[in-house]
Amino acid sequence: MASPLVTWQLRRVGARLRARRDELELIGEKLLALPEGADEEAMQRHRGHVTAEITRLETRQDQLLDRL
Numbered sequence: 001m002a003s004p005l006v007t008w009q010l011r012r013v014g015a016r017l018r019a020r021r022d023e024l025e026l027i028g029e030k031l032l033a034l035p036e037g038a039d040e041e042a043m044q045r046h047r048g049h050v051t052a053e054i055t056r057l058e059t060r061q062d063q064l065l066d067r068l
Contacts, residue, residue: 002068003049004068006067006068009064010065010068011066012060013057013060013061013064014061015055016057017054017058017061020050020053020054020057021054023050024050024051024054026048027043027046027047027050028047030043031043031044031047
């Protein structure tokens, strides 16, 4: 049987993953509308941070699933 703490953590990580994936989709839409320049570069950096966070959350999710 799964630990209630692990289950709670999985739900929390899953919610954060969904939010970050939604954010990544919005960033992609904004990048299509932005002209080249400083704003685009800033948005690309933000996209990189969000992508890294998604990778970190997916790793954490895998670790929690292994504990089940």
